[in-house]
Amino acid sequence: MAPSIYDLGLDKNPANYVPLTPLTFIVRAATVYPDRLAIVHGALRQTWRETYARCRRLASALGKLGIGRGDTVAVLMPNTPAMVEVHHGVPMAGAVLNALNTRLDPEAIAFMLEHGETRLLFVDRELAETARVAVRVSGRDITIVDVDDPEYTGAGERVGQLEYEALLATGDPEHVWAGPDDEWDAICLNYTSGTTGNPKGVVYHHRGAFMNAVSNALEWDMPSHPVYLWTLPMFHCNGWCFPWTIAARAGVNVCLRKVEAGAIFAAIRDHGVTHYCGAPIVHNMLVTAPAELKAGIAPGVRAMVAGAAPPAAMIEGLEAMGFDLTHTYGLTEVYGPASVCAKHERWTTLPIGERARLNARQGVRYHLQEDITVLDPETMQPVPADGETLGEVMFRGNITMKGYLKNPSATQAAFAGGWFHTGDLGVRSADDGYVKIKDRSKDIIISGGENISSLEIEDVLYRHPAVMVAAVVAKPDPRWGETPCAFLELKPGATVTAAEIIAHCRLHLAGFKIPRAIEFGELPKTSTGKIQKFELRKRVGSVTAIDV
Numbered sequence: 001m002a003p004s005i006y007d008l009g010l011d012k013n014p015a016n017y018v019p020l021t022p023l024t025f026i027v028r029a030a031t032v033y034p035d036r037l038a039i040v041h042g043a044l045r046q047t048w049r050e051t052y053a054r055c056r057r058l059a060s061a062l063g064k065l066g067i068g069r070g071d072t073v074a075v076l077m078p079n080t081p082a083m084v085e086v087h088h089g090v091p092m093a094g095a096v097l098n099a100l101n102t103r104l105d106p107e108a109i110a111f112m113l114e115h116g117e118t119r120l121l122f123v124d125r126e127l128a129e130t131a132r133v134a135v136r137v138s139g140r141d142i143t144i145v146d147v148d149d150p151e152y153t154g155a156g157e158r159v160g161q162l163e164y165e166a167l168l169a170t171g172d173p174e175h176v177w178a179g180p181d182d183e184w185d186a187i188c189l190n191y192t193s194g195t196t197g198n199p200k201g202v203v204y205h206h207r208g209a210f211m212n213a214v215s216n217a218l219e220w221d222m223p224s225h226p227v228y229l230w231t232l233p234m235f236h237c238n239g240w241c242f243p244w245t246i247a248a249r250a251g252v253n254v255c256l257r258k259v260e261a262g263a264i265f266a267a268i269r270d271h272g273v274t275h276y277c278g279a280p281i282v283h284n285m286l287v288t289a290p291a292e293l294k295a296g297i298a299p300g301v302r303a304m305v306a307g308a309a310p311p312a313a314m315i316e317g318l319e320a321m322g323f324d325l326t327h328t329y330g331l332t333e334v335y336g337p338a339s340v341c342a343k344h345e346r347w348t349t350l351p352i353g354e355r356a357r358l359n360a361r362q363g364v365r366y367h368l369q370e371d372i373t374v375l376d377p378e379t380m381q382p383v384p385a386d387g388e389t390l391g392e393v394m395f396r397g398n399i400t401m402k403g404y405l406k407n408p409s410a411t412q413a414a415f416a417g418g419w420f421h422t423g424d425l426g427v428r429s430a431d432d433g434y435v436k437i438k439d440r441s442k443d444i445i446i447s448g449g450e451n452i453s454s455l456e457i458e459d460v461l462y463r464h465p466a467v468m469v470a471a472v473v474a475k476p477d478p479r480w481g482e483t484p485c486a487f488l489e490l491k492p493g494a495t496v497t498a499a500e501i502i503a504h505c506r507l508h509l510a511g512f513k514i515p516r517a518i519e520f521g522e523l524p525k526t527s528t529g530k531i532q533k534f535e536l537r538k539r540v541g542s543v544t545a546i547d548v
Contacts, residue, residue, distance in 0.1 A: 019183035021206040022213045022244035026052050026088050029250040036225065038247075039081045040271055041255040042151040046081065048250060051088075057171030058089030064170060065120065065143065069094035072116045072189060074142075076100045076109070076131050077124040078257045079230035079239075080149045082164055086122060087234070087243035091187045091206075092177040098189040099235040103450065105510045106130050110137035111198055112191050116405065118142050122164065124149060125156035132159040151257055183207035188238050189405060192332050192451065199453075201405030202332045204238070211398045212335040213244035215366040219340045220275065220302055220326060226251040229267050231259050232277040236449070240277060240306075240336030261289040269296050279307040279449020280314065280481055283325070287317030294321060304328055306337050307449040307481070309437075312356035329362035329437070331422055333401045333414065339363050339372045339435065361429065361436040362393070370397025372435055373419075374426050380417040385428040393426040393435055394419035445474040445482050452513050457484055460508045464501065466494035469523050471531045472515065475540040485540050486515040489523055 029038070030052035039046040046054075067073060073095045077083045083099075090097040098116050100109055102124075113121070113134060120143045123131040128146065135142050144160035145167055180187075188204040216222070228246050230253060232239055246253055254271050256263060259282060267273055283305055286294075299322025305314075306328045318325050328337030341363035347355050365372045374383050374391040383391035396419050403411035414421055426437040445452040454472040461470035468491040475485035490496065498518035505514045517540075524535040 019180050019185075019206065020210040021091075021179045021183060021187070022209045022241070022247070023088060023091055023179060023206075024210075025213065025244050025247035026055065029247050033225075033250040036250055037252045038250075039084055039253045039255065041081050041149075044081060044150075048247075051085065053173035054168060055085050055089035055092060056175040056177065057168040057173050058085060059092035059171070059177045060175035061167045061171035062090070062093040062095060062120070063175075067093055067095050067120055070186070071095045071120075072098050072118045073120045073122070074098040074100055074113060074116065074118045075122040075235075076102060076127050077122060077147055077235075078102060078126070078149075079234050079255050080124065080147070080151070080257065081253075081255055082122065082124075082147045082149070083234045084243055084253050084255070087238060088247070091180075092175075094178070094180075096186045096189050096203075097238070098191075099238060101191075101235050101450075102127055102233070103510050103512055105508070106133035106137060107508070108199070108510070109134035112201070113138040113142060114140055115198070116189050116201060120145065121160075122147055123160065124152065125158070126152050126154060128156045128159045149257070180206045183210070184402070186402065190237055190332050200407055200410055203402040203405050204335060205402050208335055208399050208401070209238070209241055209244060211368040212241040212338065212366070213248055215368045215399065216241060216245040216337075217249055218367040219328070219337075219342075220304065222249055222251075222275065222302075224249055224251075227254060227272050227274045228252065229254045229264065229271075229273040229276040230256050231264060231282050232279075237330075237332050237336035240330075242277065259285075261285050262293055265289065265293045265297060268301060272298075273301060275302045275304070277304040277306075280305055280310060281448040281479060283310070283314055283318060284479070286321070286323075287314060297321060300324070302326065304337070306330065307446055309360035310356070311360075312352050315356050315359060316352050325359070327359050327361075327363070329435075333420060333422075334369070334395050335399050335401075338366045338369045338395055338397075338399045340366060341434065361434045362426065363434050365395075365397070366399060368397070369395065369399040371395070374428050374435055375417075375419065377421065380419070383428060385430055385433050387427050387430045387436070390425050390427060390438060393422045393424045393437060395422065396420065445472070445484050447474075447477070447482050447484070447512055448480045450512055452484060454484065457486065457505070457509065457513060457515060460505055461486060461488065461501070463508070464496070464504050466490050466496040467501075468494075469531070471523055471533060471536055473533055473536045473540060475517055477516070483516040484513065485517040485519070485536075487519050487521070487523055487536050490520065 029048040034049035038048040038051040073090045122145045145162045146158045146160040147164040183206045186203050187206045190202045191199040301323045303323050304326045327341040329339045330337040377392040383389040424437050457472045458470045469489035471487045474482040477483045524532040
């Protein structure tokens with residue numbers, strides 16, 4: 001095709017094209033609002049000028065250690081000021097940030113350190129022993145940096161060669177850092193919980209992180225200078241990209257080491273919190289908290305939920321406190337939430353049950369995501385918008401991962417047909433086309449907002465000498481949403497108690513992955529011997545695609 005008149009001599013140059021990166025947000029916040037609060041944590045009050053200088057120190061110090069473009073820097077920390085800072089300082093050094101799930105066992109973390117070829121690990125003192133074992137098991141030569149949060153008063157030995165504040169002291173607060181050469185460059189690495197074997201490493205690019213950070217603000221109509229409470233773990237999809245969203249709005253990061261109702265309500269009162277995110281368990285915890293904890297809470301707090309649809313009781317309870325709830329949906333592969341159940345004014349007059357039904361849908365695409373739809377995975381054609389025809393929920397657009405690290409076959413499968421396949425089965429509503437998930441085609445259990453692989457638990461169960469056949473499914477739970485339930489067939493002549501099985505699991509699994517229920521007996525199977533998990537789900541009361 002011959003070039004048009006709009007192509008001739010009109011090329012990209014430094015004056016008219018700069019690769020997108022969310023790192024530009026902190027620069028603007030520190031330049032325009034240098035004296036506004038950026039971080040609150042215990043007695044700490046840190047401005048955007050101070051925060052930016054510390055992030056530049058971090059980038060400079062990492063460079064002096066030889067950390068640069070394409071190097072993986074892992075972090076094992078709760079929601080502390082350092083966790084905010086690494087989201088800016090690590091990519092300023094050109095490195096890739098790998099935020100690790102603090103609830104995982106050392107073996108799982110060791111796999112991630114090895115697979116991601118980690119060169120340096122920041123670790124909070126509370127998690128020092130986990131980090132020490134994980135690094136040893138990984139077999140890698142990893143520099144460990146201890147982060148000593150003054151708000152942590154428990155036990156925990158230093159295990160690193162360096163200390164965070166001492167490391168920052170070696171850096172230059174005026175360090176001139178460079179953005180990515182290409183907005184397609186990796187900015188973060190996040191691991192899925194894994195549904196088939198080991199977890200997959202999801203690679204984020206600067207462009208997607210920029211897009212999702214901006215979309216977060218748009219979906220919430222987030223004004224300048226919000227006060228954001230960190231109830232959502234920053235290790236989870238990089239806090240759904242909110243470390244960069246809050247910088248873009250020059251807001252306040254109110255850090256919180258532990259998610260407890262009393263601490264949350266105290267922070268809302270003391271700091272004037274305007275926004276927070278969390279899994280359903282977090283919102284339910286607030287709704288069911290004693291009345292005295294809720295005293296003095298001003299109306300108008302904006303809450304965001306993802307991980308499971310909000311039930312009527314949750315919506316009603318939050319409304320009674322004056323909270324406004326937004327329901328979003330996404331996966332690690334789309335930077336956290338990438339769709340939203342956009343509400344309409346006419347819904348406000350509807351009965352609570354009808355509003356809950358409408359708000360339970362996964363909705364429509366984020367502003368800067370290209371599309372969300374429901375397709376027949378075989379034909380890749382849209383299913384009818386009739387609220388009944390099942391298909392697979394799929395995303396397309398800039399808020400989608402680069403792919404899975406070192407896993408080209410899984411990447412190719414995930415992007416087959418030019419769409420990202422979520423593995424979730426859904427329908428399109430007849431009245432407005434909103435997407436609604438009906439079931440998960442993968443056997444993921446979502447407990448308290450955490451993804452748990454049923455296959456990982458089954459693998460551990462099969463290691464017990466008494467177990468012949470094992471199957472794990474999600475069991476509805478009023479507090480956690482879902483918890484793992486294990487069904488076991490024992491070997492002939494073998495005897496074992498549920499307590500012994502749970503004790504065995506405790507040796508190999510993180511606490512939240514341990515089955516809460518154990519049932520013994522013959523498992524239902526097909527003629528070819530395949531376990532019929534849908535029958536097991538029926539037994540425990542879980543909804544399945546077969547039941548739809």
